[in-house]
Amino acid sequence: MLAFSSLRRLGWLWVLFVVGALAACQAAAEPATTEATAPPLQTIRLPMGYIPNIQYAPFYVAVERGYFREAGFEIEFDYSFETDGVRLVAAGEVPFAVASGEQVLMARDQGLPVVYVMAWWQKFPVAVIAAEDAGVREPADLEGQRIGLPGLFGATYIGLTALLHYAGLTEADVTLEAIGFNQVEALATGQVPVVVGYVTNEPIQLRHQGYAITVLPVADYVSLASNGIITSETMIAEHPEQVRAFVRALYRGLQDVVNDPDVGYEASLAHVEGLADQDKGVQMEILHTAIQYWWTGGEPPLGHADLEAWQNMHDLLLDMGLLSQPQDIEAAVTNEFVP
Amino acid sequence: MAASSRPLPRWSPPSRRYEIASIAAGVLLWWAVARLSGLPSFILPTPGQVWTRGWEALRSGLLLRHTWVTLQEVLVGLSLGVLLGAPLGYALAKSRRLERIFAPYIVTSQAIPVVAIAPLLIIWFGPGMLSKVLITVLITFFPLLMNTLVGVRSVPEELHHLLCSLGARRWQVLRYLEIPAALPMFFSGLRIAATLSVVGAVVGEFIAAREGLGFLINEARGRYDTALVFVGVLTLMALALSLYAAVRYAESRLLYWQRRNGQAVVTPGRR
Numbered sequence: 001m002l003a004f005s006s007l008r009r010l011g012w013l014w015v016l017f018v019v020g021a022l023a024a025c026q027a028a029a030e031p032a033t034t035e036a037t038a039p040p041l042q043t044i045r046l047p048m049g050y051i052p053n054i055q056y057a058p059f060y061v062a063v064e065r066g067y068f069r070e071a072g073f074e075i076e077f078d079y080s081f082e083t084d085g086v087r088l089v090a091a092g093e094v095p096f097a098v099a100s101g102e103q104v105l106m107a108r109d110q111g112l113p114v115v116y117v118m119a120w121w122q123k124f125p126v127a128v129i130a131a132e133d134a135g136v137r138e139p140a141d142l143e144g145q146r147i148g149l150p151g152l153f154g155a156t157y158i159g160l161t162a163l164l165h166y167a168g169l170t171e172a173d174v175t176l177e178a179i180g181f182n183q184v185e186a187l188a189t190g191q192v193p194v195v196v197g198y199v200t201n202e203p204i205q206l207r208h209q210g211y212a213i214t215v216l217p218v219a220d221y222v223s224l225a226s227n228g229i230i231t232s233e234t235m236i237a238e239h240p241e242q243v244r245a246f247v248r249a250l251y252r253g254l255q256d257v258v259n260d261p262d263v264g265y266e267a268s269l270a271h272v273e274g275l276a277d278q279d280k281g282v283q284m285e286i287l288h289t290a291i292q293y294w295w296t297g298g299e300p301p302l303g304h305a306d307l308e309a310w311q312n313m314h315d316l317l318l319d320m321g322l323l324s325q326p327q328d329i330e331a332a333v334t335n336e337f338v339p
Numbered sequence: 340m341a342a343s344s345r346p347l348p349r350w351s352p353p354s355r356r357y358e359i360a361s362i363a364a365g366v367l368l369w370w371a372v373a374r375l376s377g378l379p380s381f382i383l384p385t386p387g388q389v390w391t392r393g394w395e396a397l398r399s400g401l402l403l404r405h406t407w408v409t410l411q412e413v414l415v416g417l418s419l420g421v422l423l424g425a426p427l428g429y430a431l432a433k434s435r436r437l438e439r440i441f442a443p444y445i446v447t448s449q450a451i452p453v454v455a456i457a458p459l460l461i462i463w464f465g466p467g468m469l470s471k472v473l474i475t476v477l478i479t480f481f482p483l484l485m486n487t488l489v490g491v492r493s494v495p496e497e498l499h500h501l502l503c504s505l506g507a508r509r510w511q512v513l514r515y516l517e518i519p520a521a522l523p524m525f526f527s528g529l530r531i532a533a534t535l536s537v538v539g540a541v542v543g544e545f546i547a548a549r550e551g552l553g554f555l556i557n558e559a560r561g562r563y564d565t566a567l568v569f570v571g572v573l574t575l576m577a578l579a580l581s582l583y584a585a586v587r588y589a590e591s592r593l594l595y596w597q598r599r600n601g602q603a604v605v606t607p608g609r610r
Contacts, residue, residue: 083561083563110381112379148466151554152558153562180458185462186462
């Protein structure tokens with residue numbers, strides 16, 4: 001049996017414990033007087049339209065440097081298909097997505113109320129890539145060629161059609177083969193002498209593997225609307241401040257990478273699995289090439305959509321039968337949120 | 340195997356009232372969800388919108404053209420799957436050693452997801468019909484092989500001894516014992532293979548094609564034409580169901596002794 005003095009000591013210890021616990025709870029309940037009350041972050045899922053890649057460096061920089069957080073957003077990258085992202089934005093399931101210009105026009109043609117609010121890429125990144133001995137030096141040389149492309153849909157198909165139109169050719173003047181996303185393999189094995197891909201991907205891969213190729217970037221011949229940020233008409237009408245905040249955050253990330261590509265590489269390491277194990281020289285070449293397509297260096301300013309490019313894309317889609325009727329360009333794209 | 344004196348029961352189409360009622364209920368549920376959920380048509384079109392779009396695609400020839408391409412891939416692939424799977428299944432049933440030799444490759448071929456190996460087949464064999472047919476063969480020959488193997492091995496040994504004692508030759512054992520005995524199991528495998536063959540053809544078309552229902556669905560998806568996506572999917576379902584029904588009909592005709600012996604070949608709609 002404990003002595004009376006021991007019981008008294010235990011009692012005091014118990015009282016001290018209770019007082020201390022109460023004090024701790026009180027401290028946790030009250031915010032620190034030195035911190036300003038910050039608005040809660042809104043977690044949003046951002047459909048990217050492609051797999052994790054160094055080309056998404058502006059997004060990764062905006063996350064790593066806290067630009068999105070300052071704007072009130074916690075970003076969850078979603079690397080699902082581009083068309084799914086457009087649908088999700090139109091349905092109000094996600095506020096923003098990455099999508100290409102032609103997707104916006106085609107979606108609006110089907111009644112999806114999406115709007116392009118920031119140009120991430122100002123130049124269309126699709127290119128025709130040919131084995132050097134195929135003799136393709138200019139668009140007119142495509143006549144009579146067998147051309148492999150992922151399918152008769154999407155940016156590659158549209159870009160190729162634009163190039164054919166530029167040369168006064170039609171699909172009847174070439175042989176198109178749907179080869180899936182196997183352009184490098186198809187060209188390397190000689191399945192087809194010409195493929196359609198992206199300037200930041202297939203040409204770099206092929207050259208680094210030692211294949212002699214010629215490249216015809218569509219952007220060298222035709223100006224077309226390219227990848228950017230989309231949102232819904234509802235978001236613009238009801239939450240324009242959020243649209244502005246998101247666009248500004250990404251703009252800052254884009255600006256940082258354009259000014260210093262190494263910043264983009266470093267930020268991408270945390271978001272592109274295995275990037276550190278890949279050839280840094282190749283990755284930086286991809287990034288430098290992409291930067292040249294993000295901004296021409298002159299007009300329009302960084303992040304701004306080129307309305308002439310949009311008109312070109314609109315007319316091309318109409319001519320291809322991918323739009324059922326003319327669209328109002330000014331309802332489909334706006335630069336009002338870009339700094 | 341005494342010949343029966345009873346006349347062969349007349350084959351008549353089984354009652355479809357349960358299937359029709361089930362489909363009607365499904366369409367009604369679909370309509371209710373589409374109308375009451377508030378989802379836009381580019382997410383969930385109504386049955387009416389899908390019907391209208393499907394009729395347009397039928398009238399323009401678009402649907403028939405793409406369906407014909409997929410049907411060709413399915414029929415050729417399924418036929419090759421039968422020609423490959425059944426004889427190989429018989430050979431493995433008769434030889435344990437052969438079974439042990441081929442087992443690793445057969446099991447591995449089924450463990451690898453078709454969507455993973457399809458791009459490789461397209462790279463190796465090109466984006467034409469050949470790669471789609473090979474994908475279909477890959478997906479269909481396994482159920483045919485295994486069911487043939489099990490069917491042949493299910494023949495009681497006593498019957499083998501009986502025929503041998505009667506002086507039957509090897510081809511007579513095959514013709515009068517092993518084939519009839521294995522046919523029920525073979526048809527079970529063929530039913531499964533018939534529906535899987537549609538999956539195989541479409542997987543290939545999703546990856547690289549310029550025709551076929553898989554291509555049509557992909558293209559419609561890229562144009563936000565969700566109603567046409569539904570048309571493509573429903574057409575694929577109809578294709579699979581038709582193949583299944585065709586196999587069941589062939590089964591009911593060929594396995595006539597089951598009907599003679601009062602063991603009705605179970606068909607949907609008949610108890």
